[in-house]
Structure formats: C-alpha cells, structure tokens
Amino acid sequence: MRTLHRSALAVVAVLAMTWRSPAVQITGPGEDGAAGAWQKILKLKTTASVMHTTAHPDDEHGGLLAMLSRGRGARVSMLTLTRGESGDNAIGPELFDALGLIRTEELRLANRYYGVDQQYFGTVADYGFSKRLDEALEKWGRDRVLRDIVAVIRTERPLVIISRFRGDERDGHGNHSAAGLLTREAFRLAGDAQAFPELTEAHLRPWQPLKLYMGGVRHNEDWTIEVNPGEYDPVLGESYHSLGRLGLSFQRSQTGGRPWPTPGPAISYYRRLQSLVEAPQKEMSFFDGIDTTLSGLYRTLRLEPPAEAASLLASVEREIQAAADAFELTDPSAAAPALARALSAVRSATARLGGEADVAHVLDLKERQLADALTASLGIMVTAYAQPADAPRPAGPFGGAPPAMDPVVPGQSFDVRVTFVSRGKHEIDGVGTVSVQCAAGCVQPSPGTLTPVHRNEPHVRDLRITVPTDAALTRPHFTRKSIQDASYEVLDRALAYRPAPAPAFEAVVTYAIGGVPVELRRAVTRLEPNLPYGYEPRELAVVPAVAVALSPEYAVVPLAAAARRSIRMEVDVQSNDPAGSAGTVALQVPPDWSVEPASHAFRFSRAGEKARHVFEVGIPSLDAATEKHGRTRNAAAEAYRVEAVARSGGREYRDGYTVLRHRDLETRYLYRPATSTVRGVDVEIAAGLRVGYVMGVGDDVPSALAQLGVEVELLGAQQLGTGDLSRFDAIMTGTRAYAVREDLKTHNRRLLDYAREGGNLIVLYNTPELVPAQYAPFPGELPANAEEVSEEDSPVEILAPDAAVLTSPNRITLADFENWVEQRGSKFWSSWNPRYTPILATWDTGQAPQRGGWLHATYGQGHYTYFAYALHRQLPYGVPGAYRLLANLLSLNRQTGSGPRGGPAPRP
DSSP: OOOHHHHHHHHHHHHTSOOOOOSSOOOOTTSSHHHHHHHHHHHHTOOOEEEEEESSTTOSOHHHHHIIIIITOOEEEEEESOOOTTSOOSSSSOOHHHHHHHHHHHHHHHHHHHTOSEEEEOSBOOOSOOSOHHHHHHHHOHHHHHHHHHHHHHHHOOSEEEESSOSSGGGSSHHHHHHHHHHHHHHHHTTOTTSSHHHHHTTOOOOOOSEEEEEEEOTTSOOSEEEOTTOEETTTTEEHHHHHHHHHHTOHHHHTTOOOOOOSOOOEEEEEEEESSOOOSSBSSTTTTOOOSSTTHHHHHTOOOOTTHHHHHHHHHHHHHHHHHHOBTTBGGGGHHHHHHHHHHHHHHHHHHTTSHHHHHHHHHHHHHHHHHHHHHTTEEEEEEEEETTOOOOSSTTSSOOOOOOOBOTTOEEEEEEEEEEOSSSOOOEEEEEEEEETTOOBOOOOOSOBOOOTTOOEEEEEEEEOOTTOOOOOOSEEOSOTTOSBOEESOGGGTTOSSOOOSEEEEEEEEETTEEEEEEEEOEEEEEOTTSOEEEEEOOBOOSEEEEEEOSEEEEETTOGGGOEEEEEEEEEEOOTTOEEEEEEEEOOTTOEEESSEEEEEESSTTOEEEEEEEEEOOOOOHHHHSTTTTSSTTSOEEEEEEEEEETTEEEOEEEEEEOOTTSOOEEEEEESEEEEEEEOOOOOTTOEEEEEOOSSOOHHHHHHHTTOEEEEOOHHHHHHSOGGGOSEEEEOTTHHHHOHHHHHTHHHHHHHHHTTOEEEEEOOOTTSOHHHHSSSOEEOOTTOEEEOOTTOOEEESOTTOHHHHSSSOOOGGGGTTOOSOSEEEEOSEEOTTSEEOEEEOOTTOOOBOTTEEEEEETTEEEEEEOBOHHHHGGGTOHHHHHHHHHHHTHHHHHTOSTTTSSOOOO
C-alpha cells in the first residue's frame, strides 16, 4: 500500500478524470450524431452541477437525472453507497460479490440513458434487506459511511445535492434511511475543515454545496419544487421519464429486463432541506438563487475575482454561444471552429486563473466538456482493437472484423490497430501522436508528426505492445474476506470510489483543428465471438498464464456415513498463454489426510484450453470435538483448508477466477484463491436418494445435494412434459423458478400429480410469479409485498416439533439455525389453507412472527412443501444446519413410507 499522502494525490488525480464508458458498444440516446453533439454543447452553457445520493443500484430517480443532464445541461453525478451485493439475481447463479460486480456494470449502462456524467460507489456492502436504520448504522459504521459521502462531495464539488431518501422509516429499508440521514450530515461536514482531517491531509479540500434537497415527498406535503420528467424532448425522441425507465430496464438482474416507457406527465416533488443562497419558498429549478453562468463563477464560489477574470471568462462564453448559433442539425461540424476557439480560450483562462483550486476545478471540467463536444461535432470515431501478434490484417480498416482475441498474460506481445476517422464536413488539421498506454507503464507511440487526414478518410496505425512481466492482473480494486463483512478493503486508494479500475490498456490519440490540439482516450478492446449474433467488443484484460479453481469451495463431510469419509474434489486448470503451458497440479491437505492421485500433469498448446482433474481426498479422522454427538449442528465445528497449486514454467499458481459475462455488460473477472473449506457435519440422509431438480436462478443447490451423496438430475422442459417423474424420491424447484421457467408453469400439473401419487415436491423460495391458487395443491397467498426475515440471527420458534420432517433422519433443534449468513428467508406466504401446516416461525426485530416460510401439506399419497428459508445462501457457505434441514426435506418420503420408491403411502 502506498503512503496516505501519495495515495491521496492519486485519489485527486484519478477521481478528477472523466471515467469512460465500458467497451461494450451500447449507446444511450443522445450520445452520437447530431443529438449527441447538441447534448454536449448544451452542457457547455452552464456550470450547474448536482449530485444524487442513493443506497443501491436501481434506487435512483432516473427520469429526474435525465431531465437535469439531458434537458438542462447540468453536470450530474451519482453516489451509490453499495453495489447491491445481497439482492437476488434474475439472470444467473451469481450472488454476493459477483452480483455486486454485475450490478455495477448494469448501473453504468443505465447511466448512459440517464445522462449521468460521473458514477461513484461507497466502500460498504449491501448485507441484505434491512428494516431498521440502527442496524445499517451498526453494521456499516456511521463514520465510515459519512467519510465516504464527504470524500465524494469534496471530489465532485457539486453545487446541489439531491438525496433520493428521506432518512426516516418511510424509506422502507434501513440502508435507504441511512443514505438519507447521512447525506444530510455529510452536506454540513463536507465544508468543515475539522471533519475527517485525514481527507483534508489527503488534499480533498473542504467543499460546501449550496443547496440540499430530498425526494420521497408527496404532493399533499410541504414541498419546494415540483418536477415533471414526463416532459417530451424532441431531440431525443422520448420523455426523460421514459429514458429513465429504459435505463432501469438494463438492470436486468433486478428487473428481468422489463422496460415500461410511460408517456405523459410524471410529476414528483422534492423538499429543500438547506440552502446557503436566497431562494423562493416554491422554486422553479434546483438552481434558483445560484448563478450558473461561467461569467458568474467567482460570485457563485464567493471569491473575489481578479481584474482579468471577467474578460477571460466572457471570451469563453462568447465562443460557446457562437458554437451553439453555428450548430446545424444536418452539419454539427459547423460548430467545430467556434468550439476549438472556446477550447483555446478556456485553456488560456485556466493558465491565468487556475491558481485558485476551485476555479481550476470548474475550468478543467469545462475543458473536458469542450473536447467532448468538439469531438462529437466532428463525428470523430476512434477504435483500438487488439489482435494476436502477426495475425493477418483485415482487408481494410473497416473491410472486415479483426480476428478474435483472448485476454493477454504478463510477458505476451500483441498488436493493436488504432483507427481514427473524422466524419464531419469540417476538415481537421490532422492526427498527431498515437500510443497505447497500460497501467504497468507500457507506452508504444507512433511518430507524433501531424499527419493530414481528410473527411471520412480512416487513419490507421498498427502498434506492437508487450505486456510487462510484472503487469497487474485485471481484477476488482476492492475485496472482503467474508460475505459477512459489511465493508470492503480498498486495495488501491486511488480507485477508492470508482466503479471499476481504468482499462488495462488505452489508446491515446491526438488531433488538431484550427491549431488547437485535442487528446482522445479509448479502451483497447478485443473481439469475442458470440455467433450467430456477431462479435462483441470487450476491454482487453490481463489474466494469469495459468488459472486454477478448486471445487467445491465449501465441502461438508457427513459424519454419520463413516465409510464415506472421503470427498471428491475437482481442480479446473486453464491455460491463458497463447504459447501453451505444461506442468502439474496437486492438492495441499492437512496432516494425516490422503490424496489420490498425488498430482496430475497437464499440457496445453494454446490459450483457452482447460482440463478438469479429479482428486479423492481421504479424511482419516476429524477433531474430537467434531465427533461428539450434536457438536456439528452449528458452524462452530472446526474447518479444514485444502488448497490447489499448479506449477508451470518455474512459477506457482494458486488463484482462479469467475468470468462474469452477460449481454451488454462489460466482462469482469472475480478472483478467488483455489481453496476449499472442509467441515464435518452431523447429518444423516436416506440412502440412495434420487432427486429431480428444476433450476431457477441465483442458486447452486444441486452441488450441495451431491455433497450429501444424492443422485441429482436437472429437469428440462422435455423431462417435465413427458418424463417418468415417479422414479424420483423428491423433486425440488429452485429459487425463483416460477419467475423464469415457463416450462415449469406449463407442466406444473404434472408435478402436482407426482406429489398426489406419492411423490415429495419441494418448492423453494419464489417471487409472486408463484400463484398458490394456480400452482399449489391448496390455496394460499404470496403477495407482491411478501414478508421476509432479513436478520440472519433472528429468533426461531418450532411450531410443529413432532412433524416427521423435523424428527428424522435428523432431529432439528434451534442449534440448526445458528451462524446463518445474510438472511433467514424471503417471500413468506401471508395466508394459507388449513390443510397446510406451518413448521417454523421467525421474525426480525419489531416484526410479528412470520409463519408462512415453511408450509407442509399432505397431498393425496405424497407431500407438498413450500420452503422460503434461504437455503440457496446457506449451502454454498457450508452452514451445517442448512444441510441437516435439506437432508430431512429430501428424505421425507423414506421416513414416512410414502411414494412409489418408499413403500406404502399414508392416507391423506
């Protein structure tokens, strides 16, 4: 880690930059062409700036942000305290930190519709739904969150702050209330030099915003400003509210990708909480009382202007107005000469006035906005595609796609083709230096002599790049040791509040117009085939030459099965080196454990090859405490560590990664050590169980079934429609399966018939797409606002102590609910037919007991169970009680003698 002083300088330098969008080529409306150029010119005409604070991705008022940014030209930033790590996932199995990375990219994509100029994230983690403000403050730490908000305010230096939340119980979520409450405190502390002196020492100078507002105000309450994002923008062809809804729809892990543009008014209300300027009681704009002209900069900053300030700033304003007057819909480049003069004028103003830091901050922002507007008006396009060294070149810069390319490894050489084209009607002077820069310091410039380039004439430079042998891997800049940690350790303070690290490689191109130089930066991308849908550009990443992953990450050993005290472990080895790799992989285990075989050899001839190697790990004995009856019913039993190590080329590799790849989102790599935690669990399960599993989303329950020795078969549409279901001892539907599996709904009657004829049907947690009156044997209600119990240590009451599912093969006690992670359960039924028996009750602090999370009914000759307790969160982390509960659920037919495989069935 760097020293505080050095890292602080880096914070200022990095956070002050304009963070570029991901390489994925999804553009929001108003980003390209004439509309894009006009949007950027609109931003030049004002110094208005606003920061929006929220708790999670999807909290934001997207329509308001679009109206302020796209309709009013304000600079818009957003601080989202968490990355939404503990939500559910509607698009895949990823949870926790992996889900946080997905939701980060989803929000960045949504921001392209909202028009957000700068996105920030806090350093705290979403720990699940929270009903209490005090819980959020306790878990996160009040000072940590305040420091985050103050640091971002001092970095961004907005004139106005708009809190999404109120800071009270009406926000409906403890995280929301914390965001609202602490935004109010941060508004005051951001300008106090005595608050958080470590930030001041880190050169994050105090900054006092001028006004603070909060959302969540109703029309019949005391409001200050009424806004209507439903206003139609003819340049964009949509209302701002509809743009907000469209942006939100890209947050598919939460919304399932359902856009709902809504024409017409969309009135909302905001209350002014504090103001350092005079403004009317009812306002027309968030900036009433604030001079947002460039010439009024010193007045707004409450500074005494030097004598030359008025003329310098006025000259910039004149050229910006000249650019707006010259702009033509059919020829945006007509504005380019005036924009170039404005860029030159703002640089002159910075040179003369930039000794005052706050003035310099605004002028630097204006310089970047001018460069963006100039580039957009000229229709300039820059691409930088990586391709294997010496690969055949396409026929022309646009004559064919560059060849596909894998991520690169340290020491590898590759080529980058940089293409520049100016498509506007106005000619530029030419292109100067073209280079590729990387985080490890590699720079490969082409000659910097200005080369004339004519309109719509591609200018191509090919560069050979060698990745430094000590290049850092492309990975998140924050981490935590456990999902129980409510905050992250930031590995590089210079990146503290950034959504993601800067691209590993950037192409830097300079061009000039009217003698004014402009610098452009673009991420170096590679093309990844996704046929038949084409090739998708992805940021070029640095990965290790050999990646190693060990599964399962958490393994349980059923102590009752003495003869089975061995576990099967699998090691995936992947080569990323295009020259290939060879070596061995072995497991490191505790003393007295055995591994068969001792090692496996691997040999790969190219990048992208993988091999899976199987080891049988023998466990001769576990510690005496573990062996005692009942001592393993909670997570206090001793855990043992197994590690996979690959050796190749004289180096050891002990890490692997999960590739987070989803449509329209930038690919991210989540690393973890190739380790497994092994724990003995006092669990029994009926022998020889065969289970059918209907996968939903966001769970990995089948791997837990396999660890219990269960034979698992994943059921697809064909098996659900025509397969022999009677061969299964139990059929389980996964989390949210009724929301994502239409084939499940189509063939649900067959599952009910299976249960009625003696089967054991277990339905895990579902959202309201599960309609009990339609899909369950007897009526019930699962409302849209169904209850959940978010406190993982909430009290539990056993309601049916003599129920077979609680007594055999494992006697379930309150000890089985110790050391759970993240939550108890979610989406409990609110009412049910008396034929259902509630098995448990649990409740959050201040909540009435919730009895609808585990309901059992005898149905015909078999069993139907709705089980909303969060197995999908407990099992991957080896929570012993969750395995004991699972074993009982699956063994129910065997214990009661039900079903075609269990002998005679009881009468209903």
